[in-house]
Amino acid sequence: xxxxxxxxxxxxxxxxxxxxxxxxxxxxxxxxxxxxxxxxxxxxxxxxxxxxxxxxxxxxxxxxxxxxxxxxxx
Numbered sequence: 890x891x892x893x894x895x896x897x898x899x900x901x902x903x904x905x906x907x908x909x910x911x912x913x914x915x916x917x918x919x920x921x922x923x924x925x926x927x928x929x930x931x932x933x934x935x936x937x938x939x940x941x942x943x944x945x946x947x948x949x950x951x952x953x954x955x956x957x958x959x960x961x962x963x
Contacts, residue, residue, distance in 0.1 A: 897948070903928045904939050905948060908959055918959035 897905065907927045911919040919927070925936045940959065943949045952958035 897943075897946075900928065900930075901939055901943055901948075904936065905943065908949065909961065912961070918957045920956060 904924055907924050908918055911917065911923070921933045921936045921940070924940075925931070925933050928936075930936055940949065940951065944951055947962070949959050949961055951960075
């Protein structure tokens with residue numbers, strides 16, 4: 890059974906797009922600071938919150954013990 894994708898906010902879409910682009914272009918995920926700079930946020934805690942929300946929805950997965958540990962999907 891295919892899981893229904895939930896609605897993502899514009900900010901979450903921008904963050905997801907940034908992650909996808911960096912993985913395709915550089916072969917690794919961006920850091921939280923790089924994501925903040927790209928999407929125009931001044932607070933890294935705002936990015937961390939959005940990453941947690943994307944992880945809860947199953948859009949990304951992360952290993953909190955490593956930098957650049959974001960991967961798409963679960």
